[in-house]
Amino acid sequence: MDTTLTFDAPAPAAEAPKGKRRIADDTALLRAAAELTRELSAANPRIYWADFLASVVIGYAALAATIMAGSVGWALAFGLVAVLALYRAESFIHELTHLKHSTVSGFRAAWNALLGVPMLVPSFMYEGVHNLHHAKTRYGTAEDPEYLPLALMKPWTLPAFILVAALAPVALIIRFAVLAPLSLLSPKLRETVVARYSGLQINPAFRRRAPEGEAARLWTRLEVAASLWAVTLVVLVATGAIPLRAFLIVLAVASVVAVLNQVRTLVAHLWENEGEPMTVTAQYLDSVNVPPPGLLPALWAPVGLRYHALHHLLPSVPYHNLGTAHRRLAAVLDPGSPYFKANYKGLTGLMWKIGLSSITRGR
Template sequence: MTSYADRWEAAQVFDAQFAYATVKDLLAPRMAVYWTDLILSAVIGWSGFGLAVTFTPLHWLGIIGLAVSVLALYRGALFIHELVHFRSKAHTRSFGRGWNALIGFWLLIPYFMYEGHAEHHSKRLYGTRFDAEYLPFARLSRREMVRVAAAAVALPLFGPIRFGILAPVSWLVPATRERVYARASTIKIDLEYRGHPPKKSQRLSWFLQEFACFAIVWTLGVLIVLGHVPVLLLLCWYLLFVGVVSLNTLRLLGAHRYLGNDSDANIVLQMIDTINYPSSRIAGFFWGPIGLRLHALHHLVPSLPYHSFGKAHARLVAALPPDSAYRLTESPGLLAAVIDLWRAPRPLPGENPFTNAAILHDARKDAP
C-alpha cells in the first residue's frame, strides 16, 4: 500500500502544467451528449418511478421500477456537478434550466444550492471549514462517518421544510432571510458550513427556483390531502430520495482520503487527497457515473467535461511514469477505499495527520 509520505514526495515533482497540456484539447463540452444523457436519465428514471407508484414497492415490478428510478435519477442528479464547471455562462444557464425542469425541482435540489461548489476546488478553501463538501474524516471520530451515512433517512425531509416552510417565511419576514441563506441553501456534508447570499445578479434566479420548489411542495401536499394524489406517491418519492442520497454518500466517502487540515492545497495536493478508480468500470457506472469514478482526474483538471474522462485518463497514464503522483491516486474499489478510511489511524490531538510534515510543507511550497 502506498504511504502518505510516498504521495507527498511524488507531488513535489509532479508537473501539473504538463498534465494539463496533455488533455487541454478535450476541454470543450459536447452539449448534444449532455442533453441526450440528461433527457434519457430523466425519462428512464421517472418511468421507473411511475412503475413503482403503480405497482407499489411491495410488488416485484414496483421494486424493479424503484431500483431503476434510483439509478437513473442518481445519474441525472449528478449533472448538477457538471453545471458548476461549465466555462460558458450560456451553457450553465440553458442546461441549468433544463436540469431543474427535469430533475432539480422534483427532487427539491435546484441548482442554485450547488453554487458554492467552486470552494471545493479553491487552493485556499479546499479541505477547510469553508469547504461545504469536505470533512477531514481521517482525523475525526468514526462517528462522523456514521452520522453522514445515517443522515440519508432524514434528508428527504429537508426539501419540503426548506421550500415549503422556510422559503415563504423568509419572503414574509426578511430578517430571517440571511439565516436561511447561510444555513439552508447549500448542498453540504459539513453541517457547520455557512453559505452565502446570492449576488445582485442572482437574486431573481434564486427566487424563481425557490418559488418553483415551493409551488411543487404545496401543490402536491394539497392534492394528497384532497385525495387526488395517492399517499403512496409520497412514500415512493421518499424511498427514491433515500436511495439517491445513500448512493451519493457512499461515493462521497470514497471520493477523497480526507486528510485536509485547514491549509492551502493547490491542485496537486487536492489530487493526491482524491481517489481514482480506473478498474471499477462496471460498478463505477452505477455509483460513480458521469466521470466521478475518476475523481482525482477531476480535481487535476476541473473543467474537463465528463465525456472526455476516459480518453484523458488513458493519455495521462500513457504519458506519465508509473510512480507519478497521478498514478498513486488509484484504488482497487470503492468499498476498499471506504474501509481504509474507516481503519485509518486517527492522530492524537495536536498531532500532524501526515507521516512526514517536512515533505508536506515542501509539496505545498513547490508543487505547481
C-alpha cells in the same frame, strides 16, 4: 454532485496538532495534465442532452412503474432502476457548476425544469457552493463547504454521515414548503435560510453569502418555483389527491438516491487534511479515482465522478472527456508518478480504508 443537504451534521473533531509534512506540487504531473488535455475542455452538447434526457425518461418511467407494480419484487426491481437513473440525472448538477452555459444552450433551464425543481434540488443549491471546494486556498479548510476530516473523526460519525442523508428529501420539503415562505416575513429567518439551508454541503460550519446580480435573480426564480411545487405537493398529499402510498414510494426512492450519493461522497476523498491549505498535488492525493476496468463505479459514481481526483486537476474538462484524459496521462507518466497513487479499485476497499483510518486515528 458531491454532497447532500445537511441541517445539523456531526460537528468536526477537535483540530489535530499542526506540523504534518506539506506535500510539494509535482511539476511533471501538473505540466502533463495541462499539456495533454488542452483540446478536451470543449463540452459536447449532443452527449449532454442525450445522456441527461435518457436518464430522466428512464428514471421517471421506472418511478411510475414502481408505484404501479403489483408485487414487491417488481416494485423493488423498478425502484432500483429509478434510483440509478434519477441519481445519474441528478448528478448533472455537478456539471452545471463547471459548464460554460453558452456551449450547451438551455441545459441549465432544462435540468432545473425536469429534475432540479421537481426533486427540490434547484441548481442554486450547488452553484456558488461547489466552486469554493475547488478554490486552491480553501480546499480541506474550514472554509470549504464540501470537506470534513472524516478519517480523523470518531468512527461513529461515518455511519451517521451516511444515514443522515436518508432524511434529505424531508428536509428539502421543509426548507421549500415551510422555511422559504416564512422567511419572507422575517429578515432574520431569511438570513438563516440563505446562510445555512441553501447549499448542498457537508461542513456544518459553512455559512453561505447572499447572491448578487444575475445569480440572485436566478436564485429567486428557482426558489419561487421550488417553493410553489413543494407547497402544492404537500397540499395534494394532505387532501388525498396524491395517494399517500405513491408519495411514500417517491420519498423512499429520493432517500435512496440521497444515501447513494452520500456513500459516493464518503469515498470521493480520503478526508485526511487537518484544516491547513494544501498544494494542488496534495489535493489530488486526498481525492479518489476509480478508473476502469471496474464496471460498478459507472453506476455509483456516474457522470465522470469516478475520476474525481482527476477532476480536481482538470475541473474544466467535461465529464465525457475525463476517460480520455485519464488514458493519456496513464500512458505517459512514470509509474512512480503521484498520479497513480490516487487510483483505487472499488467502493469496498475505499470504505475499509477510510473506516480503518477513523478507528485508528479518529478523535
